[in-house]
Amino acid sequence: MPHRHLIAGNWKMNGVKASLAVAEVIATQSRSHSARVALFPPATLLPLMADILKGTDIILGGQDCHHADSGAYTGDISAAMLKDAGASMVILGHSERRHGHLEPCALVARKVQAALRAGLEPIICIGETLDQRQGGLTIPVLSRQLADSLPEELKGREFQVSYEPVWAIGTGLIASDAQILEAFALIRRYLDQRFGAHVAPHLLYGGSVKATNAGQVLALEGVSGALVGGASLTAEDFMPIIAAADSAPV
Ligand SMILES: O=C[C@H](O)COP(=O)(O)O
Numbered sequence: 001m002p003h004r005h006l007i008a009g010n011w012k013m014n015g016v017k018a019s020l021a022v023a024e025v026i027a028t029q030s031r032s033h034s035a036r037v038a039l040f041p042p043a044t045l046l047p048l049m050a051d052i053l054k055g056t057d058i059i060l061g062g063q064d065c066h067h068a069d070s071g072a073y074t075g076d077i078s079a080a081m082l083k084d085a086g087a088s089m090v091i092l093g094h095s096e097r098r099h100g101h102l103e104p105c106a107l108v109a110r111k112v113q114a115a116l117r118a119g120l121e122p123i124i125c126i127g128e129t130l131d132q133r134q135g136g137l138t139i140p141v142l143s144r145q146l147a148d149s150l151p152e153e154l155k156g157r158e159f160q161v162s163y164e165p166v167w168a169i170g171t172g173l174i175a176s177d178a179q180i181l182e183a184f185a186l187i188r189r190y191l192d193q194r195f196g197a198h199v200a201p202h203l204l205y206g207g208s209v210k211a212t213n214a215g216q217v218l219a220l221e222g223v224s225g226a227l228v229g230g231a232s233l234t235a236e237d238f239m240p241i242i243a244a245a246d247s248a249p250v
């Protein structure tokens with residue numbers, strides 16, 4: 001099957017029932033574009049959005065899951081619950097979980113295992129902070145996150161890795177082409193060595209992707225899609241990013 005870019009919209013902690021109208025517009029308008037589109041609404045909207053997306057090609061995903069399948073974990077959501085609500089993907093290790101909720105790599109790895117047990121395809125996020133980049137630690141930080149967040153169970157499974165420099169998220173500062181290519185080369189080398197070449201196309205970039213820069217990012221060699229935050233909240237902002245994938249080389 002020819003490779004198609006994945007344009008994933010992570011709504012983060014945004015969206016109420018009225019926001020489902022945005023998903024309806026995206027579902028209708030994305031039919032005429034080549035990209036695979038995925039939406040990651042807050043968990044409260046998952047079953048409602050699943051109804052809206054029924055019969056479309058749009059993928060539905062959760063923003064996080066617990067490492068256990070069920071149990072006494074107040075406030076948490078299991079991978080099986082996401083699946084039951086209509087999700088087929090889940091974002092794990094997002095920097096807002098790693099830093100905001102102090103999630104270590106080992107926990108991310110357990111969550112990935114839980115996602116795979118439930119039949120969800122994980123998008124595993126990695127990325128360095130500004131201090132780490134300025135301290136020359138980008139490569140060791142990304143290497144450690146890859147080694148410690150990706151469990152052995154990923155072998156032979158479909159998954160995505162999203163490179164999201166923390167300093168680029170929600171700041172309007174996108175990583176340069178050279179910075180993205182350097183990180184991707186590292187990730188690709190690591191994945192090839194550890195899991196084999198089959199995972200090579202599944203590398204996303206995230207961090208201030210907008211209509212104005214999406215074409216340039218998606219045209220970079222090895223970039224197979226984008227994980228979009230702020231610009232996925234309205235169809236006006238998100239559709240041009242989906243459209244930018246039409247002219248990006250595959
Ligand atoms: O999950 C998405 C990333 O955190 C990027 O967010 P952003 O597009 O608002 O910078």
